[in-house]
Amino acid sequence: MDQTPARPGATLERLHASRREFLTRIAQASAALGGSAIAGSAVAQAPADAGAGIPNAAIMAGKDSVLAIHSERPLTASVPAEHHNFLVTPTRRMFVRNNLNTPDIDASKHVLTVRGLVDRELTLTLDDLRKMNVWEQQAMLECAGSGRTAFRPTPRGTTWSETGGMGCPKWTGVSLAEILRMAGVRNGAVHVAFFGVDRGPLPTIPPVVRSIPMAKAMERHTMIATGMNGETLTPVHGAPMRSMVPGWVGSASIKWVTAIEVLPAPFKGTYMDDSYRIPGTPISPGDKMPADAISTEDWPVKSMITFPGPNARYRRGQVVPIEGRAWVGESSIRRVDLSFDEGVTWQRASLDRRGDRYAWRRFSLDYFPEKSGYQTVLARATDDRGNAQPFLPAWNPLGYYWNGVHRVGFTVEA
Amino acid sequence: MLQRSATRWARTLTVLGPMLTAVLLASAPIGAQAPATPEPTLAPGPGMELTMQRCVICHEAQHITRSRLTRAEWLENTELMIKRGAPVAANEIAPIVDYLFAYYGRNDDGSARPRPAGAAAAASTTAPSAGGSRDVQTVLATYGCTGCHAVDRKMVGPSFKEVAHRFGSEAGGTERVARRIREGGAGAWGSIPMPPHPAINDDELRALVTWVFAQR
Numbered sequence A: 001m002d003q004t005p006a007r008p009g010a011t012l013e014r015l016h017a018s019r020r021e022f023l024t025r026i027a028q029a030s031a032a033l034g035g036s037a038i039a040g041s042a043v044a045q046a047p048a049d050a051g052a053g054i055p056n057a058a059i060m061a062g063k064d065s066v067l068a069i070h071s072e073r074p075l076t077a078s079v080p081a082e083h084h085n086f087l088v089t090p091t092r093r094m095f096v097r098n099n100l101n102t103p104d105i106d107a108s109k110h111v112l113t114v115r116g117l118v119d120r121e122l123t124l125t126l127d128d129l130r131k132m133n134v135w136e137q138q139a140m141l142e143c144a145g146s147g148r149t150a151f152r153p154t155p156r157g158t159t160w161s162e163t164g165g166m167g168c169p170k171w172t173g174v175s176l177a178e179i180l181r182m183a184g185v186r187n188g189a190v191h192v193a194f195f196g197v198d199r200g201p202l203p204t205i206p207p208v209v210r211s212i213p214m215a216k217a218m219e220r221h222t223m224i225a226t227g228m229n230g231e232t233l234t235p236v237h238g239a240p241m242r243s244m245v246p247g248w249v250g251s252a253s254i255k256w257v258t259a260i261e262v263l264p265a266p267f268k269g270t271y272m273d274d275s276y277r278i279p280g281t282p283i284s285p286g287d288k289m290p291a292d293a294i295s296t297e298d299w300p301v302k303s304m305i306t307f308p309g310p311n312a313r314y315r316r317g318q319v320v321p322i323e324g325r326a327w328v329g330e331s332s333i334r335r336v337d338l339s340f341d342e343g344v345t346w347q348r349a350s351l352d353r354r355g356d357r358y359a360w361r362r363f364s365l366d367y368f369p370e371k372s373g374y375q376t377v378l379a380r381a382t383d384d385r386g387n388a389q390p391f392l393p394a395w396n397p398l399g400y401y402w403n404g405v406h407r408v409g410f411t412v413e414a
Numbered sequence B: 001m002l003q004r005s006a007t008r009w010a011r012t013l014t015v016l017g018p019m020l021t022a023v024l025l026a027s028a029p030i031g032a033q034a035p036a037t038p039e040p041t042l043a044p045g046p047g048m049e050l051t052m053q054r055c056v057i058c059h060e061a062q063h064i065t066r067s068r069l070t071r072a073e074w075l076e077n078t079e080l081m082i083k084r085g086a087p088v089a090a091n092e093i094a095p096i097v098d099y100l101f102a103y104y105g106r107n108d109d110g111s112a113r114p115r116p117a118g119a120a121a122a123a124s125t126t127a128p129s130a131g132g133s134r135d136v137q138t139v140l141a142t143y144g145c146t147g148c149h150a151v152d153r154k155m156v157g158p159s160f161k162e163v164a165h166r167f168g169s170e171a172g173g174t175e176r177v178a179r180r181i182r183e184g185g186a187g188a189w190g191s192i193p194m195p196p197h198p199a200i201n202d203d204e205l206r207a208l209v210t211w212v213f214a215q216r
Helices: A010-033 A054-061 A126-130 A176-183 A214-218 B002-016 B019-025 B048-055 B072-082 B090-104 B134-142 B160-167 B174-183 B202-213
Strands: A069-070 A076-078 A110-118 A122-124 A134-138 A170-175 A191-196 A209-213 A221-230 A243-244 A257-261 A302-307 A310-317 A321-325 A333-339 A363-369 A373-381 A408-412
Touching: A069 A221, A069 A408, A110 A176, A126 A221, A134 A221, A134 A363, A176 A214, A176 A221, A176 A257, A191 A214, A191 A310, A209 A214, A221 B174, A243 A257, A302 A373, A321 A333, A333 A363, A363 A373, B048 B090, B048 B174, B072 B090, B072 B160, B160 B174, B174 B202
Parallel strands: A110 A257, A310 A408
Antiparallel strands: A069 A076, A110 A122, A134 A170, A170 A221, A191 A209, A191 A257, A221 A243, A302 A321, A321 A363, A333 A373, A373 A408
């Protein structure tokens, strides 16, 4: 956990400069058309129209081709386990989950307001944050619905594949606790809400607002992040600043954050009351959300096999080097076990040394197949509270918290 | 999809320069910018146009076509989208949920529901009030145009008259409006995007633009 200083936001400013240049050329081109009204689909995407935001194509140009797009409106995309065999998730492979459009924000004009139950209201710029205690941590971010399509019946919502709606990059930022202490949290504070500036295509669409309990807000790993993997945040990941609530469902981490509000109760709004909720007690698959629903918070213990990919082929006598990642929201990984007989017997994988508090851990095992033909490997992680991954997690109407045992097939040729 | 073609178009502009671009604009036939992989539309049937109109401003049709939900789930989802700003009137909920459950439903026990037979014949029930040939009425209904546009008043999008006044007498106006219909976009009239209609064919597009420009 290095106390690294923030790097200057060169990338973002370059991006804005190139967009300005682009607009100038479009304007010149239009002038050549005889002074007619600027039209055509290129101009339709101009950032002068803030509501439309940054086009998906411009975002995907900064991503690897293995990032599978699940939807265009809003943009959601992820990389499955076999393309995720990195110790630190590269920005080009970090998943994308927008609720609305990707805003095109002028970082130099962006302001973060801190308000509500505080002694002093604050308005902080990106430069203000850079003068505070900026530090870096590797930490998990995973969408609550990651793995949703593995549930049966499949609940509605973004069609996340069994693996991939998550990543573990390095985040640069300031602890939210430092900002809240600067503002002075008053008695009666219960939740802290984050407001995003992203907007949808219609004025009737409410902004994205989520709140988290005070204890998590004051925990030092919860940060207002301004960078990812040593670079300035890219626009689709929340530039110029976002909340980063490590280990918790991704919706707790609000991109393009423009306000932090200290509240006497959880925020009331559609992203709190209608989504990101699970039954308080398990229900029968297919049933409606019961009245005792509770908000999703920290992720249960989970793992994925990142190598080999599906249906790899090996020769008899060749070693199969199994590798994967294991993580949990608010505990630590105790062990990861692998099974080569569909869960009848298990053998312990070796686990890399623990890194940052909320980072995933690599596990590995060299497997020497004794028989030829198609076979499978299953991975099951156990946390320090004794919770292990189930084969089939509890079904819930919105398909959250999928943490079923991951299974990969491979073939050993005779 | 619309953004991809927009970027391609932008690159063309930047690379070839203004003069050549002007030539290209003037000579480009309708349909020259057709995307390689068109967005699918919903299955034709009663309620399809209304459902398209209300949903595709914010979501491509795949959000629906890839789903199989129970009636209760479709109702719950529709109500959630209304809370999230979808422009659905109270009396439109039932026909939308009926359509979604009929074509993209699953039974309460999880089993698949067969699609209604002969559904295509039942499509295209709405028609604009301002006349026009049967062909144009079919086009307007099939692609859900009248969900967002009226002849002489602004709804979600500009009126057909406004479009005709602004682009009808302009050089290259036909191509411009045609491209906007097929590829969608935003910015010319405000921030609400026009959804792309990649399935529209050249004949339909030509008939539609001609009819729109006749509304001046």
